[in-house]
Amino acid sequence: MGKGKVMDSYQDAAALIKDGDTLIAGGFGLCGIPEQLILAIRDSGVKNLTVVSNNCGVDDWGLGLLLANRQIKKMVASYVGENKTFERQFLSGELEVELVPQGTLAERIRAGGAGIPAFYTPAGVGTSVAEGKEHKTFDGRTYLLEKGVTGNVAIVKAWKADPLGNLMFRKTARNFNPLAAMAGKVTIAEAEEIVDAGELDPDQIHTPGIFVQHVLLGGIHEKRIERCTVRQA
Numbered sequence: 001m002g003k004g005k006v007m008d009s010y011q012d013a014a015a016l017i018k019d020g021d022t023l024i025a026g027g028f029g030l031c032g033i034p035e036q037l038i039l040a041i042r043d044s045g046v047k048n049l050t051v052v053s054n055n056c057g058v059d060d061w062g063l064g065l066l067l068a069n070r071q072i073k074k075m076v077a078s079y080v081g082e083n084k085t086f087e088r089q090f091l092s093g094e095l096e097v098e099l100v101p102q103g104t105l106a107e108r109i110r111a112g113g114a115g116i117p118a119f120y121t122p123a124g125v126g127t128s129v130a131e132g133k134e135h136k137t138f139d140g141r142t143y144l145l146e147k148g149v150t151g152n153v154a155i156v157k158a159w160k161a162d163p164l165g166n167l168m169f170r171k172t173a174r175n176f177n178p179l180a181a182m183a184g185k186v187t188i189a190e191a192e193e194i195v196d197a198g199e200l201d202p203d204q205i206h207t208p209g210i211f212v213q214h215v216l217l218g219g220i221h222e223k224r225i226e227r228c229t230v231r232q233a
Helices: 010-014 037-044 064-068 085-090 102-114 175-182
Strands: 022-025 049-052 074-079 096-098 120-122 133-137 141-147 151-161 185-196 214-217
Touching: 010 037, 010 214, 022 133, 037 064, 037 185, 049 151, 064 074, 064 085, 096 214, 102 120, 102 141, 120 175, 151 175
Parallel strands: 022 049, 022 151, 049 074, 074 096, 151 185, 185 214
Antiparallel strands: 120 141, 133 141
């Protein structure tokens, strides 16, 4: 297997993220998160990050680890309800939060990756989401102008990758990952398996290698349960 874009060190990958960077992270809850990359970022000590992701993990896993380590200054997300550390830092004024409707967040990331600077959407009209944003009427309906999102670095979790950076995601673990991969100036993919170039079916590639600069073999993967509920006997 040719080396290509494959990196040997998670530490070297984390070193690409600098203080004050905007980091776009794939995943939904704890599904499809690049957990080993997040651990390496935590250990790097980089700080004052603006993180764009559907949510911020939980207190002791995922992006919640960066929050607990006070490495995040601003969070752009659509859901934050599973993290007590998030709540404490927000209420104390330590953490700046921009809540975005989930569909709008997905489209902002997609637009950024596609080079679209802004778009109109009806989501959020008449709510606090609309404050300070341009309003425009089309065919009698009011829309908000939302800006596309890009990041200095994007981190994603793939099921399979090849040395050229082509990625495949598995089932619901695809979620925000393909969008995030497009929106980073530098995209780092953590993959469960790296195969030889040409081994992936071209029709099954979800993210072409042109969007990916670095690939890492993921090692041990852990899928935690975010909230365990059982029926009473």
